[in-house]
Amino acid sequence: MRISPNWLREFVDITVEDSRLAEDLTHAGIAVESIVGSGEKTIFEMEITTNRVDAMNHYGVARECSAIYDINLKPITPKLAQGNTQQFPVEIREPELCGRYTARAIRDIRIEKSPRYIAERLLIEDHHAINNVADATNYTLMELGHPTHAFDLDRLEGGKIVVRRAKAGEKLKTLDGVQRELTPDDLVIAAAARPVGLAGIMGGYDTMITADTHNVLIESAWFDPATVRRTARRLGMHTDASHRFERGADWAATTLACDRVAELVLATGGGKLAEYQDCIARNPTHGPIQFDSGEVRRILGLDIPDSEVSRILRRLGFGLERKGRSTSSPPSSSAEVYKVEIPTWRTDVEREIDLIEEVARIHGFNNFANTLPSFSGAVVEQPHERPQQKLRARLLALGYDEAISPTFISNSDSQRFSSAQAIALENPLSDETPLMRNSLLPGMLDMIACNFNRGTSDIRLFELGNVFDGTTQEVNQHRHACFSATGLLDVFSVMQTPRSSDFFDVKGDAENLLALFAIESVDFVAPASNYFHPGRSAKISVGRNVVGELGQLHPDIAAERKFKQDVWLAWLDLDRLYSVPLREPRYERLSRYPSIERDFSLLLDAGMSYERLRQAIAALGIPELRSIEAHELFRGGAVPEGKYSLLLRLTFQSWERTLRDDDVAGWSQQVIAAVNSLGGSLRV
Numbered sequence: 001m002r003i004s005p006n007w008l009r010e011f012v013d014i015t016v017e018d019s020r021l022a023e024d025l026t027h028a029g030i031a032v033e034s035i036v037g038s039g040e041k042t043i044f045e046m047e048i049t050t051n052r053v054d055a056m057n058h059y060g061v062a063r064e065c066s067a068i069y070d071i072n073l074k075p076i077t078p079k080l081a082q083g084n085t086q087q088f089p090v091e092i093r094e095p096e097l098c099g100r101y102t103a104r105a106i107r108d109i110r111i112e113k114s115p116r117y118i119a120e121r122l123l124i125e126d127h128h129a130i131n132n133v134a135d136a137t138n139y140t141l142m143e144l145g146h147p148t149h150a151f152d153l154d155r156l157e158g159g160k161i162v163v164r165r166a167k168a169g170e171k172l173k174t175l176d177g178v179q180r181e182l183t184p185d186d187l188v189i190a191a192a193a194r195p196v197g198l199a200g201i202m203g204g205y206d207t208m209i210t211a212d213t214h215n216v217l218i219e220s221a222w223f224d225p226a227t228v229r230r231t232a233r234r235l236g237m238h239t240d241a242s243h244r245f246e247r248g249a250d251w252a253a254t255t256l257a258c259d260r261v262a263e264l265v266l267a268t269g270g271g272k273l274a275e276y277q278d279c280i281a282r283n284p285t286h287g288p289i290q291f292d293s294g295e296v297r298r299i300l301g302l303d304i305p306d307s308e309v310s311r312i313l314r315r316l317g318f319g320l321e322r323k324g325r326s327t328s329s330p331p332s333s334s335a336e337v338y339k340v341e342i343p344t345w346r347t348d349v350e351r352e353i354d355l356i357e358e359v360a361r362i363h364g365f366n367n368f369a370n371t372l373p374s375f376s377g378a379v380v381e382q383p384h385e386r387p388q389q390k391l392r393a394r395l396l397a398l399g400y401d402e403a404i405s406p407t408f409i410s411n412s413d414s415q416r417f418s419s420a421q422a423i424a425l426e427n428p429l430s431d432e433t434p435l436m437r438n439s440l441l442p443g444m445l446d447m448i449a450c451n452f453n454r455g456t457s458d459i460r461l462f463e464l465g466n467v468f469d470g471t472t473q474e475v476n477q478h479r480h481a482c483f484s485a486t487g488l489l490d491v492f493s494v495m496q497t498p499r500s501s502d503f504f505d506v507k508g509d510a511e512n513l514l515a516l517f518a519i520e521s522v523d524f525v526a527p528a529s530n531y532f533h534p535g536r537s538a539k540i541s542v543g544r545n546v547v548g549e550l551g552q553l554h555p556d557i558a559a560e561r562k563f564k565q566d567v568w569l570a571w572l573d574l575d576r577l578y579s580v581p582l583r584e585p586r587y588e589r590l591s592r593y594p595s596i597e598r599d600f601s602l603l604l605d606a607g608m609s610y611e612r613l614r615q616a617i618a619a620l621g622i623p624e625l626r627s628i629e630a631h632e633l634f635r636g637g638a639v640p641e642g643k644y645s646l647l648l649r650l651t652f653q654s655w656e657r658t659l660r661d662d663d664v665a666g667w668s669q670q671v672i673a674a675v676n677s678l679g680g681s682l683r684v
Helices: 018-027 058-069 116-125 134-144 225-235 240-245 251-269 294-300 306-315 350-364 385-397 411-416 440-453 505-516 555-560 572-577 611-618 659-677
Strands: 032-038 042-048 088-092 097-105 148-153 161-164 172-174 178-180 185-190 195-198 218-223 270-278 289-292 319-325 335-339 457-469 475-486 523-525 533-542 545-553 567-573 596-605 625-634 641-654
Touching: 018 032, 018 042, 018 058, 018 251, 032 178, 058 134, 058 306, 058 350, 088 097, 088 270, 097 134, 097 161, 097 251, 116 134, 116 319, 134 148, 134 240, 134 251, 148 195, 148 251, 161 218, 161 611, 172 195, 185 225, 218 225, 225 240, 225 625, 251 270, 289 294, 289 350, 294 350, 294 523, 306 335, 306 350, 385 572, 440 457, 440 475, 440 567, 475 505, 475 572, 505 533, 505 567, 533 567, 545 555, 545 572, 567 572, 596 659, 611 641, 611 659, 641 659
Parallel strands: 088 161
Antiparallel strands: 032 042, 097 218, 097 270, 148 218, 161 185, 172 178, 185 195, 289 335, 319 335, 457 475, 475 567, 523 533, 533 545, 545 567, 596 641, 625 641
């Protein structure tokens, strides 16, 4: 919402500059997001929290200024001449839904343009001037924050107001020109036989103020927040009135708001006061709170004088009555116990702790000293913390961005992406996600979809989180990691041409992560689970344990989620990885003697994996064998069907002597024999 500081100065004699005023309001919890304009045209863009409906107007913000600067707040006292003492007939049939209804008739008015100062102030909230009566209700809303409405009195059949539930199938054409079908859950303002307004939301089209209007009825009421919210949501309506009524309007402000509108109408359109009615069905406000000012120090850890506590609360409109000395404070303390009357506009204050918060925010959180809480003992590092830090640092170094997804998933996702038994929530936040997640993959896919929908196609994300399985009586928690790549790689590199992510990129990143741990060998065994592409996926095995999977998202799932490019995913079981110690860097001196490389062009069966070949050669136990590297892979051409050609490069080196050709020749024969034992051969 928007607030004019010049308008505030009509209620409080503020002497500070607008920039300082904005800063002080923000420190007090009435946030000024930005300042627009300058001089008399300065406007504050405000962010008022939903529980502070009392501050969604100029007079409410002025009250905050009164407390901040300890300046008197000027009252709003409409000046109305004595009018017709006859009562206007009002009947409240639903006292639980309408606690109060104030109505005032004005007769023989002129419908004209509003004065310039009203029209200009309406533009603060982008309200364009309509006529002097409608503008008076909008002006009062911006000033006092209480919604009002004006009816054409001559169009109210029977000259009576009835507040009742709508009848099934009953219809009402609202001010926006839309015909709306009502239900008995809706509260309406009705004339003799038909509704003329949706209570707390919008008036009716047939009774609106027009150029032919001569007599008006001003309405100001208090409606049940839940009823207004339910009707507004069902009909897809959100108005300035419903925004306030849904959050809890001021029950006691109906008469003041009604009189203020009447004052403005009489000043701009003439006329004379006629019938009046203030019908009270019930009082929804709650009773007083006992407040021990000694609790302020205990909760806030700051000595705020009792006189300052009392001043702040009284400036904010709270009534204080001393009940005696505080028994929770030292005898030397001036702390008192008060009975605090809650002002009707502060529907958010219900407990003693709420009053302490009021004291803290007006005193200024920025005035609290920066101190650390007392602490005994020492920080205990969890066993998994160090490997997790290294894992996170490595993923960030590989170009992935960390993300966090919700802990809850749907039934279909829990069954599709994991075989573990998902745990149902007793009180789920949403019917769509009633289960604790048993996999990180659904959340990762949702985050990728969110990026796609916002025009981002080159994505690298990872998440370190917990997954859950078991039963509601016995919940098992497991640490998992998930990372995903899609789109182009090296998009910001000047050294390489961007290319799309593929299987080997994700596999290489997984190997890079596993290299952090003291793992002797890693096997990638195809295929992985059925949510991966069957020909482009693999299980990640360390010894006999499967520690993860990686691959391309299955095309059917990608099509279902409307993904238009390949998405590569991987997940790791961190509990199993953390059971393996981290690989500790070890110094190894460089050999003084030269290395010798030998290339082997091998012909292998199509089903022979590189890892199996590498393990067979490593098992020869040749001390001088330093590395085994695959350099080229070729299929087709002169290579028989069902076979592939692999160029393997082996490096030999000794720390004790220069190697001779006959040494390398002997080892080469052992390598060839190992290849032959696997069904392979040298390519001729």
